[in-house]
Amino acid sequence: MRRLLFPALLLLWFAGCAPKEPPKPDLTERVSPFLRELPAPFKARSHSRLYADFLSRRYAPWQMSELNVTREAATWAVRHYASKPLFAENRRPLPKARFEAWVRNANYDAFNTLRRHAVTLRSASLRLFPTMRPIFYDPSLPGEGYPFDYNQNSAVKPFTPLIVSHLSRDGGWAFVQTPFALGWLPVGDIAYLSGEQIDRIVKMGNMVVLKEATPVYDGSQRFLFYAKMATILPLVGEEEGFYRILVPKKIGEGVRLEESLFPRIWGERMPLTMDAANVGRVADELLGEPYGWGGLVQNRDCSAMTRDFFAPFGIWLPRNSAEQAKVGRVLSLAGLDAAAKERRVVEEGVPFRTLIHLPGHIMLYVGSRRGRAYVMHNLWGIRTKEGGRYIVGRAVVTSLRLGEELPDADPEGVLIERIDSMNIVVPPAP
Incomplete structure (x- = not known):
């Protein structure tokens, strides 16, 4: 009995001396x-008004003949960051020559000269400067460094309406206005639309994706992109277990709108x-x-x-x-x-x-x-x-x-x- 009692007491003693779990937030x-x-x-009439307003704002870039901001407003990031101490992805100061090269490549002398309507082909990152390289403030400061990349303006979902102002000097980036923000997108992530294609889309209903990282396929069921929840795609119709939707397929600079099937368990007709x-x-x-x-x-x-x-x-x-x-x-x-x-x-x-x-x-x-x-x-x-x-x-x-x-x-x-x-x-x- 004594031989059993001593190990038990020893265990209790060590347990009492063990560090306590630090408090965690609720x-x-x-x-x-x-x-x-x-x-x-919402009552049906009120909900219809809300949805009409939603669609008006979503399709706004396709109703513009040019970006509805001034060049000064479009270039705010150049002035804002030019005098700030910036850091690169290696946690070292960002070379001034690199920043200046980004600004030259932005080609703002060509602002609002292209004025073409477009659509995103996949999930994309809208950048303040035409580069995927990040901009950080001093990473040694609290709340700075990754993930606070100040070159990142917003994520943009597939099939987002755009109007393109102009291209970068090297032709690799397009300066665009989305329904909610301005910035740079890689030209490979967008395609231009004709007026007939836009008319067709805006007259259609919509389906909204309700599942994160949902795969979307083209008309031959070949993979196109992953769609996040709240991605909106034009709705052609329904058949058993599936929605028939339009997806964008790039052809040269333009786009072919293909019909594809989307499982109904992953989306719903808008608005919910x-x-x-x-x-x-x-x-x-x-x-x-x-x-x-x-x-x-x-x-x-x-x-x-x-x-x-x-x-x-x-x-x-x-x-x-x-x-x-x-x-x-x-x-x-x-x-x-x-x-x-x-x-x-x-x-x-x-x-x-x-x-x-x-x-x-x-x-x-x-x-x-x-x-x-x-x-x-x-x-x-x-x-x-x-x-x-x-x-x-x-x-x-x-x-x-x-x-x-x-x-x-x-x-x-x-x-x-x-x-x-x-x-x-x-x-x-x-």
């Missing part, structure tokens, strides 16, 4: 507990009804995705996540967080203490239709639990003391008090301390 990748707070779906089943399906596909600044490596950042949440329902959002925070009915939270902010969010926020903004970040309000507001958002990390970061790096559901449970969290970095507004994207009808 987060989850489940939205289902909040779906019961979802308001009733905003009911619990569809909201849960869309949210579950977004949750858990790694963070991607500006859509880097085709991952979403905070505003890309909120944009792609609303898109399948035919509700348009701008691309960046500051502009998204101006949509719908805006309520200021500035000047309130944390308790008053949370109380107002819980009392006046509409779950799954309300965005909550803080400088540089946007979140989707999903509901409350025991008086605490919860949000769905894709974030990089939580500020800690002495300028550090606790890395989350993915899309999660958290309370607005995320970070309070961490002993080294920066008290001023807790979400609820920094939020300054909320906006109901589509206010309930009277």
Whole structure:
């Protein structure tokens, strides 16, 4: 008996001396507990108006005769980054000659001279300069370095409408206006459309992809590209188990629109009804995705996540967080203490239709639990003391008090301390 007792006591002693698991932030990748707070779906007439507005904004580049911005506005990145200390992918200072070569290649003297309508052929990265090389600030600083490539403007999905301003000097890049941003795309990622092709597309219905990394094939069922959730493709019709869609096949500089089959289990006809089943399906596909600044490596950042949440329902959002925070009915939270902010969010926020903004970040309000507001958002990390970061790096559901449970969290970095507004994207009808 004594021989058994001693090892047991020894085990308990070592267990008591073992280091304790450090506290972790309270987060989850489940939205289902909040779906019961979802308001009733939109009435048919209201939803039709929302979708008509969505399509008008989506097809806007094809209705333009030229880019609707000035050359000065289009070249903001040149002036913004020219005087800043920049770093390259090797964590060393970016050579000035390399930056200047990018600017020369941008060929802005040719701005708005080509003026051709086009479409993306696959998922692409919209860049501020005509190069895939990254631009970083000092990687030794907190919150800098990978994934914060400041040459990355946005990810662009396949079959996105474009108008092309001009080409780079070397002919390898096209300066384009998408429905939501300006920037450079490799010419291999785009193809030009005729007016007849555009007329055909805009008169068709649409199917939206609801599964991440879905393979899409051409008319002969040869692989074309992977489509992310919220990719929109023209809908020709339906047959048993499949949608018949149009896909772009590049022929020279132009495009041939081929009919292809797409499994119905991976998509739906637009716009989706905003009911619990569809909201849960869309949210579950977004949750858990790694963070991607500006859509880097085709991952979403905070505003890309909120944009792609609303898109399948035919509700348009701008691309960046500051502009998204101006949509719908805006309520200021500035000047309130944390308790008053949370109380107002819980009392006046509409779950799954309300965005909550803080400088540089946007979140989707999903509901409350025991008086605490919860949000769905894709974030990089939580500020800690002495300028550090606790890395989350993915899309999660958290309370607005995320970070309070961490002993080294920066008290001023807790979400609820920094939020300054909320906006109901589509206010309930009277």
